[in-house]
Amino acid sequence: MLPTVISREIEEGIKSFLRTTFPPSTPAFEHTLETFLDEPGQVFKGPYYSLRLPFRPALPGELPFEHINFPYRPHLHQARAFARLCGEPRSTLVATGTGSGKTECFLFPILDSCAAHMGELGIKAIIIIQ
Numbered sequence: 718m719l720p721t722v723i724s725r726e727i728e729e730g731i732k733s734f735l736r737t738t739f740p741p742s743t744p745a746f747e748h749t750l751e752t753f754l755d756e757p758g759q760v761f762k763g764p765y766y767s768l769r770l771p772f773r774p775a776l777p778g779e780l781p782f783e784h785i786n787f788p789y790r791p792h793l794h795q796a797r798a799f800a801r802l803c804g805e806p807r808s809t810l811v812a813t814g815t816g817s818g819k820t821e822c823f824l825f826p827i828l829d830s831c832a833a834h835m836g837e838l839g840i841k842a843i844i845i846i847q
Contacts, residue, residue, distance in 0.1 A: 728761050772817050784832035787825060791818070798822035803829060 732754050741747045753759055775796035780787050781803035791799070794811060795818050801809045803826050811822045831841040 731760075772813070782825065782829045784835075785825065785829050791821070794818075795822050799826060802826035 735750065735754065739750055741750065773793040775791045775793050777790075780791070780796065781799050794813050798809055798811050799822070801807045802823065806826070809822075811819045813819060827842045827844070834841055
């Protein structure tokens with residue numbers, strides 16, 4: 718068993734799987750996946766692979782939190798969720814990849830609201846994790 722041969726076979730198998738699982742849906746995306754897979758270092762970096770999705774950073778500016786400090790520059794989808802959920806909250810659906818900070822999209826607005834009502838009697842939030 719040669720590690721380089723096994724590594725190459727695994728790489729080709731994963732590429733084949735991705736090609737068949739995610740076929741281009743429009744002519745504009747016809748070569749996008751191929752280009753991504755063939756670019757060195759994007760997915761395969763040796764005898765292991767890693768897929769990092771490029772989450773867009775939020776534009777510099779003020780976040781809608783009044784009572785808490787956000788510990789880092791959020792992703793764009795997080796900033797949009799914060800804007801919808803702080804102040805006068807609106808129904809919000811966040812659909813994005815694993816590790817992109819979906820939990821924070823909802824948690825920080827809840828914490829900000831709880832901090833705003835600190836010292837008042839009553840329940841501030843109920844979080845149900847399933």
